[in-house]
Amino acid sequence: MRRGVNIAIFSGLVLGISYYAMTNNTLRLESSNGSNMSTISNPFSSTTTSKTPGDQHFFSTTATSSLSNGGSATQQNKQGIPVFTDKEVDKRLRKYEESYIVNRGKGVARYDISQLPSNNPIEDDRAEKLVQVPIQDVFSNNEKVDADWHFWSVFDGHAGWNTSAYLRDHLIDYVITELNSVYKVSEKNLRLIPSNEVIDKAIKQGFVKLDDEIVNKNVQKLLDSPNKNTAAELLMPALSGSCALMSFYDTHNKVLKVAVTGDSRALLGSLNEENNQWTVEALSIDQTGSNPTEVAKLLSEHPNEPNVVRNGRILGSLEPSRAFGDARYKWAKEMQAKVYNQFFGRQSPANLKTPPYVTAEPIITTHEISPTKNDFMVMASDGLYEMLSNEEIVGLVVKWMENKKMIKPKRGIFSSVWTSSKDKQLPEVTDISDKAGKPKQRYRRADNMAGYLLEDENVATHLIRNALSNGGKKDDVNLLVSIPSPLSRRYRDDLTVTVVFFDDRENPSSSSNSLEINKEATFGGLDENMNSKL
Structure with missing residues (x-):
């Protein structure tokens, strides 16, 4: 990713490329019942639609070249890059935004989601689910308590979209199945809460079992009964790969668990009431070949293999040390040869000796x-x-909250007389992440943000817009959004953001006991029938 992109960069780029197709992601809310749980599910489905450019203007150049006779001529049939208008940029930034009001008074008030593709189709994906669980509270005379289980997940695919799409459809359900087995049912037909260690083990089991299905069981089915028609469907989730980040929040005990496979990241923003200062804490640690703990783990598992991690990458090639799929780093050479000879695939990685090197745990x-x-x-x-x-x-989230009057902004003693210059800056935030495991910062701008943009009702879209703005520069946003795929991948990755606000208070303007679409922060408003009640 490159920062500070300006017109000079784009004026030198000419290409003959058509407009890119963007993945049209549609959310479905479904209700289902199983065991003694009720579920509100919004899995994320994808279809591809062609995008028609809106009003645009162009940056283009006239290029000359020396001909064989020593002369020069203007190059023909080359198009400049279209730079979209503010209206078209806003439409593209908001295309995949969704927002939900959780009016249940149990600790979650709202969550916003937004995506911006760079790859075509987008390789990121996501899924969310809300499950109502009757809990036997041992601290309240074993009385019944209706708890909510919230799941939010982000999937960052690589080498294709197939693995991330498979996770979108299956991972949360796999984890719920494992949790269902450890939250034992009491004589009162209520769930008993197990220990943290048991819950963690169940979540890990859900991850590992799904990856085993992707990498081993589905592929073995194909080898046992070869069928060219189903080869791509069964093989591609194994041959491509995806990181996975999933958060599980139990409203009964106010405990949030964050599971990370790969290098997507979760952050917790909090207000320290003692000094009235905002803090950020990383809730996950990036699992890559640059993580010293991961490197030590791989070296111990694969002794006498000095190239197991090279240049921060597994076998010098794959950056995440944990991922779903990526069978090239999990299968033995014989298995890879068998699959590739019968169907298709890529050559085994160099230095492959004692797989597996990568895990989904x-x-x-x-x-x-x-x-x-x-x-x-x-x-x-x-x-x-x-x-x-x-x-x-x-x-940026704090500034957005202040703008939406969700919190009161901090004001100086003279703020009623004039606007402080600090109002144009982001608030001071202290990173309190564990220093031993503090994630390496990957942003490429040398200085702090000089400004910011406040244009969005959806806070996830707000973060994406400001990530592209290079410190509040609208022209930079327009330029980066306008670059078509696949060229855009040189300047920015696919972007998927979910923001969750925790709050016990109910929204008096909303229907009680419900999960409702927040139309103001959802592109197109979605359908009124998609609102659900538990």
Whole structure:
């Protein structure tokens, strides 16, 4: 990712490329019942539609070249890059935004989601689910308590979209199945809460079992009964790969668990009431070949293989040390040869000796949430962290909250007389992440943000817009959004962002006990029938 892109860069780029197709992501809310749980599910489905350019203007150049006779001529049949108008840029930034009001008074008030493709089709994906669970509360005379289980997930695919789409459709359900087995049913037909260690093990089992299905079981089915018609469907989720970030929040005990496989990241923004200062804490640690703990783990598992991690990459090639799919780093050479000879695939990685090198088993962290203290969580694929620091991300959310009057802005003693210059800057945010595991900052701007943009009703879209703005520059946003795929991948990654606001209070303007679409922050408003009640 490159920062500070300006007109001079684009004036030198000429290409003969058609407009790119963007993935049209549609959300479905479905209700289902199983065991003694009820579910509100919004899996993320994808179709591809052609995009028709709106009103545009162009940056173009006249290029000359020396001909064989020593002369020069104007190059013909080359188009400049169209730079979209503010209206078209806004439409593209908002195309995949969704927002939901969780009016249940149990600790989650709202969550916003937004995506911006760079690859075509987008390789990112996401899914969310809300499950109502009757809990037997051992601290309240074993009485029944209706708890909500919230799941939010972000999937960052690589080498294709197939693995991330498979995770979108299956991962949360796999985890719920494992949790269902460890939350034992009491004589009162209520769920008993197990220990943290048991819950963590169940989540890990869900991840590992799904990856085994992708990489081994589905492919073995294909080898046992070869069928060219189903080869792509069964093989591509194994041959491509995806990182996975999933958060699980239990409203009964206010515990948030974050499971990460790969290098997507979750952050917690909080207000320290003692000094009235905002803090950010990384809830996950990037699992890559640059993580010393991961490197040590791989070296111990593969002794006498000095190239197991080279230049921060597994076998010198794959950056995430944990991922779904990526069978090239999990299958033995014989298995790879068998699959590739019968169907298709890529050559085995150099230095492949003792696979598997990559695992889908997540690292899980546990955190207590304070819904009454303005806690919020940001989850995003690594494309966001290539452009913004942890502190900037939380600062941008705080500014947005102030603008929407969700919180009162901090004012200086003379603020009633004139506007402080600090009002044009992001608030000071302190990173309190564990220093031993503090994620390496990946943003590429040398200085702090000089400004910001406040244009969006959806806070996830707000973060994406500001990530592209290079410190509040609207022209930079327009330029970066206008670059078509695949050229755009040189300047920005796919971007997927989810922001969750924790709050115990109910919204008096909303129907009680419901999950409702927030139309103001959802592109197109979605259908009124998609609102659901538990």
